[in-house]
Amino acid sequence: MSEPKVPNALLDYLREIGIGDTDLAIAKKINVTAPVISRIRNNKKGVTAKIILAIYDNTNLTIEQIRDLARK
Numbered sequence: 001m002s003e004p005k006v007p008n009a010l011l012d013y014l015r016e017i018g019i020g021d022t023d024l025a026i027a028k029k030i031n032v033t034a035p036v037i038s039r040i041r042n043n044k045k046g047v048t049a050k051i052i053l054a055i056y057d058n059t060n061l062t063i064e065q066i067r068d069l070a071r072k
Contacts, residue, residue, distance in 0.1 A: 019059060024037075
């Protein structure tokens with residue numbers, strides 16, 4: 001059976017690399033609403049392709065790195 005996705009690693013990493021010091025700041029940087037980030041953090045919503053591309057566009061992370069972090 002596969003492990004459940006816990007996207008906190010991705011959001012926490014974005015904080016570590018300075019994308020934003022809060023979930024609100026991260027949301028603003030990648031042009032999504034704060035509730036979207038909250039739902040991702042609380043495992044109510046998955047990390048969608050749109051979110052992955054937004055993170056990719058605003059960081060030096062590769063798509064593969066983002067996907068790996070979203071699965072940790």
